[in-house]
Amino acid sequence: MASTTVTARRALQRYASLLLAVTVAGAVYASASGDIGVRSPLPGVVTVVLAVASGWATGAVRTRRWPLFLVAAVGWLVLAAAAAGVVASYQAGARLRGRPLAGYLAGAAAVLAGGVLVGQQVGGVRQITTATTGNVLLLAVCLVGFPLLFGLWIRARRDTLAALRDRTERLEREREAHADRVRAEERTRIAREMHDVVAHRVSLMVVHAGALEVTTTDPATTEAAALIRTTGRQALTDLREVLGVLRQGEAAVVPERGLDALDELIGESRTAGLRVSRQDVGVPTALPATLGRTAYRVVREALTNVRKHAADAETIVRLRYLPDGLEVVVRNGPSVAGPELPGSGQGLLGLRERVELLGGRLEATPIDGGFLVRALIPLAGAA
Template sequence: MASNAVALRRVVQRYTPLLLAVVVATAVWASATGDIGVRSPLPGVVALFLAVASGWAAGTVRTRRWPLFLAAVVGWLVLAAAAAGVVASYQAGLRLRGRRLAGYLAAAAVVLTGGVLVGLAVGGVRRITTATSGNVLLLAAGLVGLPLVFGLWVRARRDTLAALRDRADRLEREQEARADRARAEERTRIAREMHDVVAHRVSLMVVHAGALEVTAADATTVEAAALIRTTGRQALTDLREVLGVLRQAGPAVVPERGLDELDELIGESRAAGLRVCRQDEGVPSALPATVGRTAYRVVREALTNVRKHAADAETTVCLRYLADGLEVVVRNGPSGGGPALPGAGQGLLGLRERVELLGGRLAATPEDGGFLVRALIPLADTA
């Protein structure tokens, strides 16, 4: 419905000048021939020329006004034709302001006075129509007053609508600014809560792990304590980056890793006790940064799920370099049934959305007692 209204408005705006030109030219010709006014004694070719000139002036009033005002003066004094004068008065009310509008009113009074003098000189029907006091007042109201008032009303309405639109835009900008401030305050609050709750407890874990590393006599315990301490410090570093992002007033840009850090990720998983091996198939090639980050996220989420649900299973990370994309496959075998860590189940949903935004596909299904995560990320339409 809205598109139809816009299309109709465009058609009207496009053909209005032509329609106005035809109406004015026809009205001037009809006035000169006596159909709707005083018949002119001038030759028909003169009346036709004035009618065509008046129509052209009315049709070009959007770009220039003086031809229409001139046509109105000539048409009234020569033919007693009022069509161009009506359009000129409307345009004066619509476009002129201040001194220019006062000048137009003075000029209209002069032209009407000239019409009275011409009517007195010509006599007959012309005198009765344009030179009697009653008709002069009616003509002044009909040719100048009413069109002028209508033009002023249309202009006032347009100014009011423009002011309302400006106010609405200003209110919308203010609302967006308030929303941005609310988001910034919420990010700051979340950052503060994360620092108070998470950072404090992780710091305690790192301190206790360091103490255990120093005091323990068993080599296995020392190694485990060192791993806990290193992992905790890395978690604090990552948490500090996230907190910095949350405190930013502008758009949040979370630092992400790519395929260059994949070996480090696999090494951390091995240090945590996972049996992980990596396989690359195909010819490695330079990949867009978005593809690399997404592939890293797929592997990280898959390995996280393995640690949660099948920490004792053998896991394979495979990267297949295809001609038109990259396939990431993470497959873990059956688990011995050890304890599983709790999870919200939202990681794969967010990961699937991330892959599909790049035009790819992600499948996560059980397979042969284990679990398979396969993501196909195309190279097209990525940056």
């Protein structure tokens, strides 16, 4: 039932101008023939021409008003037909303001006065209808007054709705701006808390590692302390970049490494004790920067998980260059070492979203007692 009503309303809105034009043309012809007005003694061709002109002017009033005003005046003076005049008065109230509206009222008064003169000359029913004082006042009210007031009311309602829409849009923009400010303040608060807590503890770790590096006499301990100190400083640098994003807003971008830093990443993992080897399959080609950064992130996240869960396992990093993309595979064997570090799995979830944004696929699954991370990243998504 509701769909039928909506369909009927849309059809009415679509054909409203045509329907009104046909109605006005029919009313003008009926008025001239005496069915709903004063019968005109003029030839029928004159009646048909004025009826068609009235219908056309009514249909074209959205783009041109003066034809309707003209045929309304001619129709009243020649045929005493009021249909076009009623529509013209409504349009004047709905669309005219200031001097144009005053000009229309002056013109309407002149046309009514001219109708009185014509009625007196023609005599008979025409004189009684259009030239007597009572009928002239009634015609002025019905032909000009009521339609004009209705048009003014429609215009005022339309202006009020437009003002309400503007106010709603302004309030919505203000609400969004307020939400942006709240988010910015929250980002700043998070950044401050992260700096106070995380950066402080990492700094202590770096200081203690540096002290251990200086005081110990064991070469292995010295090397491990140096690695901890270097890694901690890099962590502080990365943390500052992340905090900069939180402070500056979402538009800021943290500079990320690409495939050109992959050997350095693997070297750091080897220094940390992982047994990592790299394999390149296919002919290396120039890749988009976005693809390179995503591939680097895949390898970094996979090696981080290996350090957490299988630090003693043999690990292979394989890049396979394809005609339409890049396949990144990080696979580690089974681990026989001690307890694993806890993990939330959020890294792989974020990584999957990052790969899928480029139109690729990410697979992360246990295999033969170890673990496999495979990402297929197309060139088209990163271009």
